[in-house]
Structures are given as structure tokens and as C-alpha cells.
Amino acid sequence: MDSQSPALRGADLLPDTGDPGFGVYVHWPFCAAKCPYCDFNSHVRHQPVDQERFTAAFLKEIAAMRALSGPKTVTSIFLGGGTPSLMKPQTVEAILNGIAGAWHVPAGIEITMEANPSSVEAERFRGYRAAGVNRVSLGVQALNDRDLKFLGRLHDVDDALKAIRLARDIFPRMSFDLIYARPKQTVEEWERELKEAISYAVDHLSLYQLTIEEGTPFFGLHKAGKLVVPDGEQSAALYEATQEITAREGLPAYEVSNHARPGAESRHNLTYWRYGDYAGIGPGAHGRLSQGTEKLATATERKPESWLEMVERDGHGLLESEPLGYEEQSDELLLMGLRLKEGVDLARWQQLSGRDPDPKREQFLLDHGFIERLGNSRLRCTPSGMLILDSVVADLAC
Template sequence: MPQDTVLDGGLLKDTGDPGFGVYVHWPFCAAKCPYCDFNSHVRHQAIDQERFARAFQQEISVARQMSGPKTVTSIFLGGGTPSLMKPETVDTILQSIAEHWHVPDGIEITMEANPSSVEAERFRGYRAAGVNRVSLGVQALNDRDLKFLGRLHNVEDALKAIRLAREIFPRMSFDLIYARPNQTVADWEAELIEAMSYAVDHLSLYQLTIEEGTPFYGLHKAGKLIVPDGDHSALLYEATQAITAANGLPAYEVSNHAKPGAESRHNLTYWRYGDYAGLGPGGHGRLSRGSEKIATATERNPEAWLSLVEEHGHGIIDQERLGYDEQADELLLMGLRLREGVDLARWQQLSGRDLDPRREEMLLSHGFVERIGNSRLRCTPSGMLILDSVVADLAC
């Protein structure tokens, strides 16, 4: 796998080159989940996929001009619901990426999929187009909570999708959401142990968060939706760490668990603060030319993005040159999510300073961070529970 070596125990080692990823955002969903604040849209008329595919080709060309020549280390098709794309659309996009950057054989190419939109024929079409890893949005393993979460599938659909994914793709992950209303630790432990029997090499396990602008936010604000408090959420988190570790899928990031060596290569690029092109409606990117890093953001509305691309070749509506201090803060914010922590020499090179020794000592004394030799700093399990506060303290 390019830019990576495997450590003893299997973890993909941080070699100092986090790689270059390509993120493709397909913004359409069959239904909007009540907890979701992602850039996803429901359309009741047919989507002109050929027209959108041509627009992606145009935006890829412009992104290549901005990035310069690169070797792609991972591709991620996210959304929205990318599994609503025709295999031909996926093939067109992947072919265009390969025409504009160097794409070595066998790199990780992930597609997100919802169990309600899974069909064996379409899965085989995605595999033929080059997708070799699928991430399924299962979210729960009981029908009551799936209905509460607004999902269109039931447990039977989810297990069918998992079986198909295991049959067709070399690698497979699925997501679950915990800290749901009235969920006890025992409930979650039983569900997670069941999930372990279906997992292959990777799981993403997220605590339910109430995001402003979502239907759940309005219900929560009105007192009609009660989620676990901080103490109970911490117990659920601790149970998550214990069960996944005992079953060979330890956490390598706050919410992501994998067999050593099976970590998501694409997500590691984000968390190790690498470069990536963000394509499609609402795509965000980080592109470097020399010592300069540019943050890009595209138009969120799919139809408005399409018009911009057809008129200007791209849908980028914001470009920001990030100063070294901003890059250092982003490196810290992303890197402390990882079990491996942050490369301090890289942080010091960007920021031009050392960590404040008093702040670091305070966090060390409370057991929220720890040093790994002299070269790295990471959060402890206790620190992960208050990650935002730890980052804020260190970034000052």
C-alpha cells in the first residue's frame, strides 16, 4: 500500500507522508435521516446521472490543475448515498480520476452504501468499476431503533447487505450509532457483541449527537428527545473500547476500530493531515503546492453546483490559503483523534514553537495526554472523552 508500512502488531505506520486522497461526494439520498446534518438531498424526480458524471469529469480536471501531479493513495465515494449511483456513473468518475492523477493498482477505493439501496447486481458493477471496499450505514441491529433513526432498511436488509458485501468486496466496514435514548450499557454490549460476529476487519461506532438544524435538534430542544448524559455516554464509550479490543478490532481513532493493518487508508490521510481533493456538491479539500496549503469548499446545492461546473469548470465557491498557525491547529485537531497521536516535530515545524510546557504538564498530570517517547503526543482514553477541550488547551 503506497506511503505506508506496517508496524509490529499490524498498525499502518505514519511514515511522515500521509498520502493524497480523492473524495467524491454524491449528494442524493432516498430519505433524509432525522439526525443527519451532512450535505444530502432528496429528489423525487430522476437524477440525470450522465450530466452529473460529466460535471465530475470537469471538476476533476480543475482539481488536477490545482494539485499538480500526484499519486493517489485512496479514493472515497461518500454522501449522501453513493450506492444510488449507477455502476456506469462510478466507472466514469474513477476512470477520470485515473486519467488525471497516477492511481496505482490495488489502492483503497471505498464506497458508502445504505442497506436499503443494496442490490447484488449493482454491487458487482461497482466491484467491476474498481471499488474494493464498502462501508455500510447499518446504524442499529434492532428494528425499533432503525425506525427511530429514520432508516429505510430493517435488520434483515442490513444482514443481507453485509453478506453481499463480504461476498463481493475484499474489504468491508459498517457503521453503528450508540448512545441512543434509553439505551443501557447492557443493551449496547449485547448489540456490539452481535455486530462483532458480522464484522470483517473494520467498524465505525459513533455516539449519537444532536446537530443544529436537524429534526432531532428541534425535538431535543423541546424536551421530546432525551439522550444519555455525559456520565452514561462515558460508560457506553468505555464498554465500546473494551469489547472491540477484546474481539481484535481495537480503536485506532475516536470512533473507528480495525484489525491492525486494516485501518481506513483514506481516513488516515485526513487524520494525519494529508492532502485531498474534495469533489462534488459540498466537497471540502486540502491541496498543497510547495509550502502553501489551500482549503477548498464547493457549492452545497447539487443543482447550483452543476450549473457552476458547467459554466466555470468547477463548483468551488471558497478558497482559503492556510497560514502555518492554522495548519498547525488543524494538524493537532486531526492528529489527536488517533491512537498514534501527533508527530510533535511536524507540529513544531508548522507552528514555529514548542507546546506550552505548563499546559502540557497540566494535561499530563490529569492523565488526559501522554508522550510516546520524545516524538509524539497522544490522548489517553480519558482524554478522548474530552478531546475538544484537550485540543483547545494545547492549541493556545
């Protein structure tokens, strides 16, 4: 796996040719602490995780997914979580070698690892790089210590900047996340923080509005009136400022929450949004695997220890492996594709759904400036439509 390939550094966003590629997602479910806004499948363990045992289980599940997918050429690998940067470099290397043994992995494909600044060490980063990781995504989340504490992060701003510098030095590509629309955050404060972030960025930023998810500590506080987030008007103003500043600084949005210099878009995430296939491996991982004209939706056991026992017993931790009908596939294609600036390939949507978009609904959305046609081949949301994306998708899917 030569991650120094000129093709990786080389530049242009892969065009949507109708073949969005095949990604492999590996979920490492463990964190040092659970953030109060997080509803991901992440777990805190106060005893050391048996990484050798989990590695053996990942390799078994990789083999099981290979049996479901058949031979494939991998176009991207993503190590997510949880906090994958809590893995030993040897664990990462073994998993990547397992993937390369199961499918064809060309030299230079994008191999991303999520990392938290609090778990960053230079030698560990160099170990990941030697294992084949060539892109890192850092969970920075804020650039002031007050809000980092509010968000339950274990790092401070100094830790974040150290991690960014290390990532820039060691990996060919680097991205980091920020959360905005925090309580009492003004547009002016966010603009200053965003401009500072852009000064540290290399080629990619992920910028998410804070959402209150059911089952999280923030949900209870919000319901009790103890946590107040910006209202719709303020959220829209923050979103619009985000789009304006990133576009001006050369990091335009290519997806509702993701911004990149041209050619530096996340190839793995483009596979999701273009509704490609991906194998989901590890506790709580989801996947989509084509089998002839059908697409198989897969999901694994969420609890790490239960998943481990299932894999050791059965060779996989699958709880679901259900074929999706054409209507379900067309709805998912619409849901994912309208997140992208490039929009949805209408011919592909029509092929799956067996129909054209409802002309009255489409015309209503066109008249109100929420969607637009790109010739006869593509349909996309306008900036106004992105603000009400869920409603636009629901209208078009009917």
C-alpha cells in the same frame, strides 16, 4: 485498477512516515430520504437524477482539481454522500476512470464506497466491484428494528444482514457503521448489540455516539425536551464499554470512533487524520491541497443543482480556495491527529507552529492523565483524554 492486488490484502497499517498520502473524495449528494440526525450535505429528489449530466460535471471538476494539485500519486479514493450506492455502476466507473486519467492511480489502492442497506442489490454491488471499488462501508446504524425506525432508516435488520452478507461475498474489504448512545439505551443493551455486530464484521467497524446537530429534526425535538439522550456519565460508560469489548475481540480503536483489526484501518481516513492532502470533488466537498509551503483549503457549492450549473459554466464549483497559514495548519494537524491512537508527530507540529507546546498547559494535561508522551516524538490522548477531546485540543492549541 487491479483491486485484487496482494498489496491491498496484505496486511499492515501504513506507518506514519510524515507522508500521509493523497486521497480523492467524491461526494454524491443524493439520498432516498433524509435521516433526522443527519447534518451532512444530502438532498432528496423525487425525480430521477440526471446521472449522465452529473458525471460530466464530476469529470470537469476532477480536471479543475488536478490543475490546482499538480501531478500526484493517489493513495486512496472515497465515494461518500449522501448515498453513493444510488449511483449506477457506469457512473462510478466513469468517475474512477476520470480520476485515473487526472492523477497516477497505482493498482490495488483502497477504493471505498458508502452504501445504505436499503439501496443494495447484488447486481449493482457486482457492478461497483467490476468498476474498481474494493471496499464498501455500510450505513447499518442499529441492529434492532425499533431503533432503525427511530433513526429514520429505510432498511430493517433483515435488509442490513443481507447487505453485510453480500458485501462480504463481493468485496475484499467491508466495514459498517453503528450509532450508539441512543435514547434509553443501557450499557447492557449496547454490549449485546456490539457483540452481535462484531460477529458479522470482517475487519473494521465505525461506532459513533449519537450527537444532536443544529438544523436537524432531532435538534428541535431535543430542544423541546421530546428527545432525551444519555447524559455525560452514561455516555462515558457506553464509550468505555465500546473500547473494552472491541479491544478484547481484536478490533481495537485506532481513532476515537473507528475500530479495526491490525492492518485493516481505513487508509483514506488515515490521510485526513494524519493531515495529508486530498481533493474534494462534488457538491459541498472540502479539500486540502499543498502548494509549496502553503496548504489550500477548498470548498464547493453545497446545493447540487447550483453546483452543476457552476461547473458547466466555470469548469468547477469552487466557492472557497484559501491558503492556510502555518498557525491554521498546526491547529488542524492537532485537531485531526489527536483523534488517533498513534497521536501527533510533534516535530511536524512544531515545524508548522514554530513553537513547542505550552509547558504549563501540557504539564496540567499530563498531571491529570489526559495526554501522554510517546518518547520525545509523539503526543497522544489517553482514554480519559479522548472523552474530553475538544477541550484537550483547545488547551494545546492556545
